[in-house]
Amino acid sequence: MPVTTVTKDPEALTMTVVADFTAPLRRLWDAYADPRSLERFWGPPGWPATFTRHDVAVGGLSQYVMTGPDGEASGGYWEWLSVDELKGFEVLDGFALADGSPNREMPAMRMVFSFEATDGDGSRVTTTTYFPSFEAMEQLVRMGMEEGMRAAMGQMDDVIADLTSYAAGNGVETQILSDTLVRITRVIRGSVEDVWRAHHDPDLLRRWLLGPDGWTMPVCEVATGVGEGYRYEWAPAEGTAGDRFGFTGELLESLPPHRTVTTEAMIGMDGPSTLNELTLTAVDGGTLLSLVITYPSAELRDIVLGTGMTTGMETSYRRLEGLLA
Structure with a gap:
């Protein structure tokens, strides 16, 4: 399992997830930048995601839907706040309604993704989620956010290993x-x-x-x-x-x-x-x-x-x- 630590800080209203990979930094970054790869792990097993939009740029937007084994659908979005290639990005992460618009009845969270190279040509991504309130943090933890992230990121090793299939020259x-x-x-x-x-x-x-x-x-x-x-x-x-x-x-x-x-x-x-x-x-x-x-x-x-x-x-x-x- 790539997730090495999960730290929750109720006072700072944060949850920090650290995951390590035996893959180069460029390959780890591209797993998030390429929607074809991201949708293979952004969602726990049994709930694959489909990204209909994915703008890796400040002011951009990503929209996705996760579909459950019985056809249930859960939508989400990212509003891109910052991007520093190979170093990190920051998004506002929220739930979406069936038409893709934000679900204002559910809390939105600021998420900061930080990337770094590690010894032996490895890489690490640290994901820090900032909750808008203690109540929102409690609600999302009760909904299984930590378990969902662990399960979702547990799929990343296979995705990263397969990124060479999307290399330049493979055609349309x-x-x-x-x-x-x-x-x-x-x-x-x-x-x-x-x-x-x-x-x-x-x-x-x-x-x-x-x-x-x-x-x-x-x-x-x-x-x-x-x-x-x-x-x-x-x-x-x-x-x-x-x-x-x-x-x-x-x-x-x-x-x-x-x-x-x-x-x-x-x-x-x-x-x-x-x-x-x-x-x-x-x-x-x-x-x-x-x-x-x-x-x-x-x-x-x-x-x-x-x-x-x-x-x-x-x-x-x-x-x-x-x-x-």
């Missing part, structure tokens, strides 16, 4: 999170700042966001501010089969260089648009690009995924890595 990964939510991830060799710039510089976009070879991007109108629209169009080069197509939408949120939220609709097609949430996170090997797409229905989700969309995305991301190199 597609995960269906719900009937309407899909998460597409790819580790791109390059810094967060460079990957962000490549998504917002029209000259760079025209060089890599092309899908299969043989296509051009004659229209690349980038939204530079919230509320502005964008328009992208692709056309086959001479001798390449296919018809011209494109997408348009609106920039709804922007948190440079970590997150954007846009709508997306295919030009000339009727029907509701999708919601695209792009998050960039520094991890071992480069930048983890996470794109969570909300479709209006499961039927449309399956139709779009069946077009080979992710194959074209993988070709584009490989082309992007070549530019960044």
Whole structure:
């Protein structure tokens, strides 16, 4: 079991959990930074978590749902207060209602995660929870918070050992999170700042966001501010089969260089648009690009995924890595 000590201080209203691992510091940090890894242990056995949002940046937000063996659901959120890569981060941790909004009837806690390297290429994470009151501390301890953290962190050894499966170069990964939510991830060799710039510089976009070879991007109108629209169009080069197509939408949120939220609709097609949430996170090997797409229905989700969309995305991301190199 990685948890070595649990210390409760009723006077300071804190509970401190120390866990040690025989893994490098970078690998331990990435277990928390990568939602694919975090959701494998953020929840005790039998209650796996699904993270629909995970912003490792000041001002960001993480949202998750833990699902029990009988289908029970328990939601939560993190409001990111500080981030110091490989050293620590601080969040406001709370319970969430079914729609993802904070459950104000339950206490929220400030949690500070501190990371350090230890002897023999090992690492340690110290998690200190600050409760808003003695009553809140008593309530959450009675609910099994200590036991839950011990059980959840007991799963981390296997997760950390398996992090190499998410290394750069493994290609696009597609995960269906719900009937309407899909998460597409790819580790791109390059810094967060460079990957962000490549998504917002029209000259760079025209060089890599092309899908299969043989296509051009004659229209690349980038939204530079919230509320502005964008328009992208692709056309086959001479001798390449296919018809011209494109997408348009609106920039709804922007948190440079970590997150954007846009709508997306295919030009000339009727029907509701999708919601695209792009998050960039520094991890071992480069930048983890996470794109969570909300479709209006499961039927449309399956139709779009069946077009080979992710194959074209993988070709584009490989082309992007070549530019960044």
